[in-house]
Amino acid sequence: MSQWLTKVIDVAQENQDFLAPVRQQAITQLQQAGWPSQRAEQWRFTPLTPLKDRTFSHAQATDSVSVPEIPGLDAIDIVFNNGTLVTSLDELALPQGVSIVSFAQANAQQQDDIKTLFGRIKPQAHVFGQINDALSHHGVMIDVADHAEITPVIRLINLTSADSDNHTRALVKLGQHSHAKVLEFGQGEHDSMNTAVAEYSIGDHASLEHYRFAFYTANAKAVGGTHFKLGESSNLNSTVVGYGSQLSRLDIDIWHSAENAFAKLNAIYLLAEGELFDLHTCIEHAQPNGTSEENARGIIGDGARAVFNGRIHIHRDAQKTLAEMNNRNLLLSRRALVNTKPELEIYADDVKCAHGATVAEIEGSELFYLLSRGISRQKALVMLNFGFIQELVNDIPNKAIASWLQPKLSERFAHMEVK
């Protein structure tokens, strides 16, 4: 057992609330399973050593937090700092059709609603999900009414100070035929740790535009998850951006729980020197006529390591599924490393399923073309490498978010050297 996990369990057992039974279940599982071995398939390529025997101070929320400004974005901000909800939800000006309540303030009815979502969408067997189950006393439930069209982007912002940890939960429920936009943003200071988990239940015919930006760098650690359950004929469009850090891991699960749902997932990761980013995605096609499209693209700098594990699981009943997954990686140095595993598990015969993965350098002919136009080699490589990331940026539905993200990525990339 790790010192950190021992402390987690101690802390968890001290605090109890209306979610106690679920939390206790998670604690028991953690006690039984213990610290994951590196031989476990889930952690084969991502060493947990930086975390294993660390202890974090239980920092209070700081007086002022600086929330990232996205120019031109109509946003509703919900901010967590060091594990504490610092936004006063009562003071938020919410459009009609959406309600947001914290776990602490939930009335009896709301508590029941929370219980029907909490831990019900996220897969059970994930150590850090269980840790979040045990510790996420600060959380919110966002409830979008049937047929409601929520135009502002609801931002869930997780900020963690140095040496602190942060375990928060967001539960999002979209009623039938509703539409909402949610952006999850995470950032941590020196040697912090975050396990933010979000669970989404997307109702029949509802659509969700979703973002998760994991901007952890240096030794800010994060192991989080976003988990979607798709209702009949629902629509999900999700964009994930990951920077790398000493330990940055994100699990995305998309569960086609009813027929005819559509899911699109684009993921971008840019890893600078020495960083790690591990993206595990799992698309469960449990029902017929579902469609999923996944594109994960990354650039891996000197001494950095990218891990991509993309799984598509087509259940026996999920006939007529269309599922496509593609992963592309570029290594900028011979000290960069990528481990990619696009897996398919198929139990239905009438499906169209394809996946691909490439690890490549830039096409010689493309490079030649740029060089022949007088562009320097270094610059040409940068331009060409960035192009395939740019395609996914261009695909972001919200223009304000895309324009804000674009220079951030370019800047980050500009500091990465082709060696």
Place this chain on the structure above:
Amino acid sequence: MLSIKNLHASVEEKDIIRGLNLEVKPGEVHAIMGPNGAGKSTLGYVLSGREGYSVSEGDATLNGKNLMEMEIEERAREGMFLAFQYPVEIPGVSNMEFMKESVNAIRQQRGEEALTAAEFLKKAKDACKQVQLPLDFLKRGVNEGFSGGEKKRNEIMQMILLEPSLCILDESDSGLDIDALQVVADGVNSQRDGKRSFVVITHYQRLLDYIKPDFVHILAEGKIVKSGDASLALEVEKSGYGFLGKKYEGETA
């Protein structure tokens, strides 16, 4: 040759053919025209035995044998050939091996010796030439990567090779330009020998300029509503399918 009496057929419990009668004698060419959704393609599928098409009433015989009691391949061996509107691809199986199996299965049924590789090759090459398909199409996978026009010509090539007694051409003209249409029609006409019969299913009259029918039938809502000679097709071309009722006004032929 082909005799259809009061045929009723449905797809997914939807009635498509509703009491169709047709007599095709040896050597005759019958054109079946009709507006979209009349049941033209369904007729081809029902006669050839495609799964999912169920016959609830009536019967159809080929050379006196009840078609409805035969498996798909038995009908084929009996001499029925369906030229598909949308021929499917079979990756990795070459046209050549496919046709060789097919030709020999049909020859066996007729009590004929299997063709030797050399004999078959010669026939296959001739058939290719006749529809102006390059010979390397024999080596390529069945319809694999073929253009629309190439697929249609490939169907006619197969028809020439298999020497069927009854050919059903399902919209063999769709998607073809005039030159390709001419090639397809020439291929078909070369097979008219006074004994072989043809059922030409088409939406447009234009094909019938090239393949001259003895009889033209108008199929609408699952029945033959009008029959005549080649002039009927021209008439329909001139005035469209509007005469069938309000719903078909403006639909040209």
Place this chain on the structure above:
Amino acid sequence: MSEQIEQALSRKYEAGFYSEIEAETFENGLDESVIRRLSAMKNEPEWMLEWRLKAYRAWLEMEEPDWAHVNYPKIDFQAISYYSAPKSMKDKPKSLDEVDPELLRTYEKLGIPLHEQEMLAGVAVDAVFDSVSVVTTFREKLEKAGVIFCPISEALQKYPDLVKKYIGSVVPRTDNYYAALNCAVFTDGSFVYIPKGVRCPMELSTYFRINEQNTGQFERTLIVADEGSHVSYLEGCTAPQRDENQLHAAVVELVAMDNATIKYSTVQNWYPGDEEGKGGIYNFVTKRGICHTNAKISWTQVETGSAITWKYPSCVLKGDNSVGEFYSVALTRGAQQADTGTKMIHMGKNTRSTIISKGISAGKSNNAYRGLVKMGPKADGARNFTQCDSLLIGDKCGAHTFPYIESRNPSAIVEHEATTSKVSDDQMFLCQQRGLDPEKAVSMIVNGFCKEVFKELPMEFAVEAGKLLEISLEGSVG
């Protein structure tokens, strides 16, 4: 339509007969004394015994791997006999005339006549029956070319230095659980050495036959192709139909020195068990080759048998410009389970590898491709292309793909593609409309799906593989 396909798939196993041959078989069970006895019987040098014992001791400490996508009850290694040989083999026959006629008949029944004059010229056969090699044909002709092709037990007597130098050099003793077990108890297998610059004048092949009940087969094949040489090697396998599972844990090591080429083809048709999964061979095999500079190793496999297949023929591309290839057809039906694929370890510059895997799943079977492509930091300009295609027949089977890709080199290119398809109703309808019966139609479509792999097989085997697939897909029509 799918019912017809199912029907077309119900197969009978043609190699399922048992031969009445008096055998000498060890008591069930495994300990050091069994290994000593085995080694003594074969009159092995002392170092070989030591090597086996080291492997055995390591094996005792190891755990059975559980990562493959297969399920089976725990194997009781004490309930297996580790040696069985026809009694008539005790005094090794000097020529074919001295071989027990019943043995020869067994191979004839399998379509492998061992009388040289009856054989296809151009294929030399080593026939391994349970734990021993029965006969090796065309030895004189091969010897003239300087090629050594003999049972490995004989090689240990005649060419101990060669064996000592290379055995375990590609698959180390403790490589994995089953390989370690094989090192401890392997009984026989083939040894091939092709001298420098020699192009082996004929195809070499080994036919493995398990006959006795409750025996395990643990053969070991070692092929060394010296600089600039060339060899094509084939193996085939069958076993009688029984209700119990039997273990087959083989190790194959290939060494391709500079500029050498080894082509290794397998048509694996061990008894697969019945429709419900009763009986059948557990085929847990470790195959690996090492390529030195400019060398090439090409694995081709057609896997239709075994209750469980666990097998990853691999290439270590150590030398610059070396080439590794893996072409595989794996057909599972009934309750069969296959977890098979390859590893391509790129170490040298400009190394190339190609992986083409065709998995066909029918019945209640599960068919998984598992592969690793690894680009080391020094593998500048290395390339890999992988294509994994799955064909599902029916809706009770599973098709899975687990490709692991690891790259540490920015100039290396790895491409992986996977697709899934089924035998479509439209394809079946077209074939039947052209007069083919459903069985022929399925087998033709499946053969078409596998074409890229079949064309890699040596001619004699391509025909056999096609036939095998056809038999596997054959229904009531004889």
